[in-house]
Amino acid sequence: MYKCSLERMSDKIKTFSTFGDAGHGGITRYSLSPAAHQAREEFVKRMEAIGAKIECDDVACMYATLEGTDPNAKRIVMGSHCDSVKNGGNYDGILGVMTGMEVLETVAAENIPHKHPLTAMIWTNEEGSLYPPAMMVSGIICNDYLPPELAVNFKYDNMMASKPMDDSEFANFGEALAATKFKGPKENRISPDKYCAMFEAHLEQGPILEDEGNEVGAVQLVMGMFNYSVKFSGFSAHAGTFPMAKRHDALYAAASFLVELHNRYDALNAEVVASGQPEFVYTTGEINVHPCIHTVIPDEAVFSLDVRHPDPEVRKKAMDILKELAAKDWCLCKCEIEEQWVRDTVYFDKNLVGFVEESMEELGLKWQKILSGAGHDAQFCAYMIPTTMLFARTKDGLSHCEPEHVSDEDCTAVASATLNAVLKADKFYD
Amino acid sequence: MYKCSLERMSDKIKTFSTFGDAGHGGITRYSLSPAAHQAREEFVKRMEAIGAKIECDDVACMYATLEGTDPNAKRIVMGSHCDSVKNGGNYDGILGVMTGMEVLETVAAENIPHKHPLTAMIWTNEEGSLYPPAMMVSGIICNDYLPPELAVNFKYDNMMASKPMDDSEFANFGEALAATKFKGPKENRISPDKYCAMFEAHLEQGPILEDEGNEVGAVQLVMGMFNYSVKFSGFSAHAGTFPMAKRHDALYAAASFLVELHNRYDALNAEVVASGQPEFVYTTGEINVHPCIHTVIPDEAVFSLDVRHPDPEVRKKAMDILKELAAKDWCLCKCEIEEQWVRDTVYFDKNLVGFVEESMEELGLKWQKILSGAGHDAQFCAYMIPTTMLFARTKDGLSHCEPEHVSDEDCTAVASATLNAVLKADKFYD
Numbered sequence: 001m002y003k004c005s006l007e008r009m010s011d012k013i014k015t016f017s018t019f020g021d022a023g024h025g026g027i028t029r030y031s032l033s034p035a036a037h038q039a040r041e042e043f044v045k046r047m048e049a050i051g052a053k054i055e056c057d058d059v060a061c062m063y064a065t066l067e068g069t070d071p072n073a074k075r076i077v078m079g080s081h082c083d084s085v086k087n088g089g090n091y092d093g094i095l096g097v098m099t100g101m102e103v104l105e106t107v108a109a110e111n112i113p114h115k116h117p118l119t120a121m122i123w124t125n126e127e128g129s130l131y132p133p134a135m136m137v138s139g140i141i142c143n144d145y146l147p148p149e150l151a152v153n154f155k156y157d158n159m160m161a162s163k164p165m166d167d168s169e170f171a172n173f174g175e176a177l178a179a180t181k182f183k184g185p186k187e188n189r190i191s192p193d194k195y196c197a198m199f200e201a202h203l204e205q206g207p208i209l210e211d212e213g214n215e216v217g218a219v220q221l222v223m224g225m226f227n228y229s230v231k232f233s234g235f236s237a238h239a240g241t242f243p244m245a246k247r248h249d250a251l252y253a254a255a256s257f258l259v260e261l262h263n264r265y266d267a268l269n270a271e272v273v274a275s276g277q278p279e280f281v282y283t284t285g286e287i288n289v290h291p292c293i294h295t296v297i298p299d300e301a302v303f304s305l306d307v308r309h310p311d312p313e314v315r316k317k318a319m320d321i322l323k324e325l326a327a328k329d330w331c332l333c334k335c336e337i338e339e340q341w342v343r344d345t346v347y348f349d350k351n352l353v354g355f356v357e358e359s360m361e362e363l364g365l366k367w368q369k370i371l372s373g374a375g376h377d378a379q380f381c382a383y384m385i386p387t388t389m390l391f392a393r394t395k396d397g398l399s400h401c402e403p404e405h406v407s408d409e410d411c412t413a414v415a416s417a418t419l420n421a422v423l424k425a426d427k428f429y430d
Numbered sequence: 431m432y433k434c435s436l437e438r439m440s441d442k443i444k445t446f447s448t449f450g451d452a453g454h455g456g457i458t459r460y461s462l463s464p465a466a467h468q469a470r471e472e473f474v475k476r477m478e479a480i481g482a483k484i485e486c487d488d489v490a491c492m493y494a495t496l497e498g499t500d501p502n503a504k505r506i507v508m509g510s511h512c513d514s515v516k517n518g519g520n521y522d523g524i525l526g527v528m529t530g531m532e533v534l535e536t537v538a539a540e541n542i543p544h545k546h547p548l549t550a551m552i553w554t555n556e557e558g559s560l561y562p563p564a565m566m567v568s569g570i571i572c573n574d575y576l577p578p579e580l581a582v583n584f585k586y587d588n589m590m591a592s593k594p595m596d597d598s599e600f601a602n603f604g605e606a607l608a609a610t611k612f613k614g615p616k617e618n619r620i621s622p623d624k625y626c627a628m629f630e631a632h633l634e635q636g637p638i639l640e641d642e643g644n645e646v647g648a649v650q651l652v653m654g655m656f657n658y659s660v661k662f663s664g665f666s667a668h669a670g671t672f673p674m675a676k677r678h679d680a681l682y683a684a685a686s687f688l689v690e691l692h693n694r695y696d697a698l699n700a701e702v703v704a705s706g707q708p709e710f711v712y713t714t715g716e717i718n719v720h721p722c723i724h725t726v727i728p729d730e731a732v733f734s735l736d737v738r739h740p741d742p743e744v745r746k747k748a749m750d751i752l753k754e755l756a757a758k759d760w761c762l763c764k765c766e767i768e769e770q771w772v773r774d775t776v777y778f779d780k781n782l783v784g785f786v787e788e789s790m791e792e793l794g795l796k797w798q799k800i801l802s803g804a805g806h807d808a809q810f811c812a813y814m815i816p817t818t819m820l821f822a823r824t825k826d827g828l829s830h831c832e833p834e835h836v837s838d839e840d841c842t843a844v845a846s847a848t849l850n851a852v853l854k855a856d857k858f859y860d
Contacts, residue, residue, distance in 0.1 A: 205671040206671030240738050242636050244709060246637060252688065281671075283726075284681055285681075286723060294716045296713075
């Protein structure tokens, strides 16, 4: 068993937190922004300091590699992203990058023998906060391996044309990419020809590890999900002049529907949990009404519905309830639902998951099996090469916000677990 | 009894509908826009054709006056606005302007004797669609007479600084006003020194006259109202990673509150109606959630609540329910309410209302007493000089939209009722 260095990890956390520092504890570090370039420079500086070879590919992913003893062996890679959401925290993405760096630094410092080349990686533009969509670059790189209904959303040319959602000096993602110095040849992309395994460490972004008193989690899968828009159509009239009984109020319809949907979903969840399965999660994060004027009865209200669970049978039951409710009129308004996207559950590689679990156990960490409700680059990568993820305990379950926090100790624990799992993979693969 | 001309009224309706024609049956005619200037030119042309004298005041209100037989008598004015909402209809506002014009044209054509000068008027910027707020210019002109809590919202300097809500060649209302040729001296403003009565004809904007089979309504009052914002505060977390029971979902809180509020308000309304009073109307037209991202549980949701009824006791009961519900937690979220504005019921002048009712009856029109749920310039003017309103039947109760419609016959009927009521006022006042 090898252990990573708390001191070295703490230093990285402190240093990377300055790149894009928004002044109140968190960061805004859009992909390919000056702040992200600072983080990439730091990655180069620290990796070159241990003798790693730096490469970039055509979509600005970065690879720092320590050669192994077998010149023909494929690489084992540990990576995540260095970009953040607007006013995000100091851990989402960069923890996985720092973990890869820390593993290589430990291997170098302690001269740990390994057959395969070991690579620390930065995936470009995972958040998609400036240039949507999220997981853009893993979607591009893994495109040939994704199910067609997913692949179509990440076509290279379309992604290059992605327009910024906030202030930017570039008109689209392609221009930002053309301007970065961290661009290399397409041959440098991660691929099954040259890579045999991918590990992504990440903060949990939920409260489960904390609530269970565990430090780290061995991620089994990324939950399947469906995301629908739910639209109600009535008609507008003046708030002061139109009798209550004649109204077709689209917002009141939406509110009534939401309350009934919650009641039905909570009842279904009780059944799901009673059957021994984890609960499904469901969220309405977005609502828009038209014309959205305080003196006008809304003629249209549209909200999003996001439902996630590993088991397709559970998702189907949730979908059936949605369809049943949508078939009715609500407050004299018509309801229509439309699929935005759907994805199946992605199971991580059994061998790699096993190596992670063994390592956590052998290190004496408090750990558990856990599911990922969020999407990550690893989920696309899993379609291409054997892949798995490790989670670190997240304070109060908060992420994508400035109070997002993982203790230095838990960051180091997830790095140590990654290191030992990587060494098991190093032995396992030819 | 005198009657206005259906043919002349139809011609005006057809002509004014071309100014700002949006190409699908309605108009967009923002205040002081080129389209509104076309309408003002037409007003001048037609009023000069019957020998009326044209005046403008410092806030671009326009007055066309036929002198009466008594050189010392104060003016009787009939007016409304010529601006519209975006993609509005061909009647809101302009019907009251055309009514004033039609009355003067009838008086001129039939040589009807009158003691007082009779004035047709255009009020500037009633809708406030380009430069908010609504009823801006009547708020400025009547400012000294308004209750202080209303007056403060219409201070001249603040109104001049009002920024456009849509494309405009001007930076603010003051600049638009400086550029218009329909600007004159402040002395020309409507005032109690020079005016003894104001009549405003308007379309009902609701379905009550149509449902009762009546052509016109004698408006008794403008309902008092309160408008509040209702805010729910929870916290944001990731839609895929946060357990349902730990969520503080501000949108679900808002939806639950809205459904309960509707239940309580409908029960209160049943009591109000059982006691012989008209129902109160209540509307949530606006809702905004933060951050409004489909994968993030909202940490804040704010909606508007607009409640209208003539009786302050009924409004107080509605307010008590709002306060009672707001004192509770909703789905683990805190609720806070904040007053946006409140106005008392404005009762129209009893004499003028009586003249309108007598005229409608004597003309053999199908008419009824009616209340106004919407605000109008007449409501501010009523604080300054004796004022009343007449309503015309509105197809399907629709207004502020392109299908807004009043038949030519009903437009002519409301003009005839105005003419005869004006002649009664002409006899009544010294």
